[in-house]
Each structure stands twice: as C-alpha cells, then as structure tokens.
Amino acid sequence: MYNIKNSKELAKLINYTNLNNMATESEMKEFLEKAKELNFNSVVISPTYVTLAKEMLEDTDIKVGSVIGFPLGFEDAESKVAEAKVLLDKGVDEFEVVINLSYLKDEKYGLLENEIKQIKEAIGDKILKVIIETKALEDYQKANAAKVAENAGADYVKTATGFVSPNHIFENVNDITIIQKHAPKIKIEISGGIDNYKFANQILTAGSNIIGSDQGYEIVKAYKELRENTQVTPKPITLTKKD
Template identity: 85%
Template sequence: MVYNIKNSKQLASLINYTNLNNIITESEMREFLEKAKELNFHSVVVSPTYVCLAKEELKDTDIKVGSVIGFPLGFEDTPSKVAEAKALLDKGVDEFEVVLNLSHLKDEKYELLEDEIRQMKEAVGDKLLKVIVETKALEDYQIANASKVAEKSGADYVKTSTGFVSPNHIFENVNIINIIQKHAPKIKIEISGGVDDYKFANQILTAGSDIVGSDQGYEIVKAYKELRENTQVTPKPITLTKKD
C-alpha cells in the first residue's frame, strides 16, 4: 500500500517543518519562515527564542507554531516544565512538545510521568500536547510503556525523537509505529528525525504515522512538487476499433 498523497499541498499539510538549530541567526530564521509560508506546512517547530517572530511572520497563514519544553534531555523537574509551557502559551504557541523524563521511565516511575503529563495538559488546555519519547534510547517494552503513559495522561501525540538520535531505517520506524498502535491505540503518532526525502516520508505515512516531523520538509515537498508538476507524459494516440 502507498499513502495516497494527491498533490504537494496535501504533502505539506502532513509535515511539521522543524528548525531547532541552537545557533541560528534571526535572518536565517526569517528565511526558514519564508520557506514555510511558500509551501504552507501544517506547522513550524521552533525554539522558544523564535516563537514570537514565528507568530508575527505567520500571522496571515494557517500554519501553526509549535515549540519545545524540557528540550532536548527532558530531565527538568515538573514545575519547571509547567512554567515553560505557560510561558509558551502566553506567547501564542499552538502545539507543545515536551520531552519525557527518561530516567523516570527507565526506573518505571510511571505515576510521576503520568502526573507530569497531566499537569502539562492542564497547563496548555485545548492546545495540542506531544510527548517526545526518544525511541532510539529505549527498548521496545519501554516504548510501549511510555506510549501507554502518554495516552493515559491525556497527551495528544507520541513523538518519536528530538532529532538528535533517531531511527534511520524504515523497518525500525514501522516497528515503533506497531508498538504504539498496539499499546496506545487512541494516541496519534509523529515520526520525527531522519526523514529527509519524499520516499521515506511516504513510507512513514503509509506505515501509519499521522504526521511527519522534519527539518528537511522544504526539500521533501519541493522535490515531490517538481516530480509531479514537471513530469509530463504524452500518451500515444489509440483507436477503439480494430484495423483491417
């Protein structure tokens, strides 16, 4: 089965275009946001530093602005993460991505994780909350438990990577998707990290990811757009009657 992407506009709507570069300049961020506007992605994901700029630059578009909490290690205490969430909410963030505390996960302190995610969800209200679980650092059973915790606590998505370490093979990602769907069937999935071309993005979506996170979103959509719009096939003339 191949995911039925009809055009480049639909493909862009399935990508969260990401730039969490910690040394990016303001002018470079503006260039990134212009690219986002050109192709109209589902969202951009930027650091808290650039949330206000993103909101201003994208105010006349439908593009959502996402940002990160406890990024990239997730080991801050819960009050600190909640404070980050509230600060981002005040800046107008639409989608919140919080890194799970992997120490608590590995120690199987599920009540602490559930309490943190519930507090985060309460803080952001009806805005989207994603829990980044950094799957590359986990065993399969830990991915399953992290997903169950996220679903039980009211998160909207499980996101598979911060982008610093990520599964780079389609079969690894398919395995992760299968685990999440089995153990947390109601939660949505965002595969992130290592998705750098259209073929891989299409495979990820076909495998069951609801959306893709990528810092190569612009390149992915432009390549697909060029393929679809610049490849012309002139059919040979045919007749519907048999020649004598």
C-alpha cells in the same frame, strides 16, 4: 503506498522543523518564508523565535509549535510547566515535551503521568506531543511510555528529538506497531532522518499520522517537481483493434 493527491496535501502532513540552536534571525526568517511558500501543517522552532514566527505566519493557517525540556527532558515537572505557560502566553499552538527518560527507565510511571497531566492542564485545548526518543528505548519501554502519554491526556507520541541517530524504516514501523497496540487512541508523529519523499511515504503508509522533518521543504519541492511540474505529452491511442 499512502495516497497523496498533490503537494499541498503532502505539506499538510509535515511539521517543518528548525531546532538548530545556532540559527540566526536571518536564517530563521528564511526558514519561515519557505514554510509560508509551501503552507506546512506547522513549524517547530525554539522558544527564542516563537514571537517572530507568530508575526511572519499571521496571515497563514500554519500552526506554530515549540519545545519544552528540550532535548534531554530531565527538568523537573514544575520547570516544564513553567516553560509551557510562557509558550502559551506567546501564542504557541502545539507543545512538544521531552519525556523524563530517568523516570521511564526506573519505571516511575506515576511521576511521568503526573508531569504530562500538569502540562496538559496548563495548556488547555492546545496540542500536546510527548517525545519519547525511541532510539534509546527497549520495546517494552516504548509501550509503557505510549500508555502513560495516552493515560495522561497527551494528543501525540513523537518518536525523536532529532538529536540522536535516526531510525531505519523497519525500526520506525516497529515503533508505530508498538504504539498503536498499547496506546490505540493516541496519534503518532515519526521524526528524525526523513529526508526524501520515498521515506516520507513509507512512514505514512506504515501508519504515522504526521511527519516531523527539517527537510520538509526539500521533500515537498521534489514531489511537486515530479508530480506537478513534469510535462508529458501523451501519445494518441485508439480503442479499436487494427486489422
């Protein structure tokens, strides 16, 4: 199993997510306070709340992530680039763009690569994640999507938007294996349906670099309760054999 030393380390392996399109400002503030409490690697939120997040997380090292072409990915490249530039101006640290599945299924890999390259050029040295929605793809399509993302200069492949049925652990392991084989230099973020520590640990053990979850707070709190807040009084032992 993945060797997680404490809850702080676990939180830094999770991108805490709230992409609820009906979240109110008060709900988002509550979400961001939870993120501050446990100091996640990043928060992933809609463009609507980026400014609020930058203000509330100003004194932390939590990165602010947001989305482009979300959740369907069928906007043209110019529109996605424009979205990226607006988010950049707002101070976003990590950008997540949904791949154009129509291009992928039609094997228009040049168009896909060009789109990702344009977005990467627009955001410079900021992190770019390409969401490929593995639940909707055949294995060969996942392989080609990962190769395109790597060739175009993306930093991560992310497996899901969270708006489709989550993968089973074995499907996630299969996705990780495919991505590692066909795009060995790119990092991997598994997302969707990760709602407990056991599942999170399995995903990390399988090779994911990081996890995306809207249950990040619950995962870390449960782990913290188990590992750090459970008081056990050890029984005295002797190192010599009794007669």
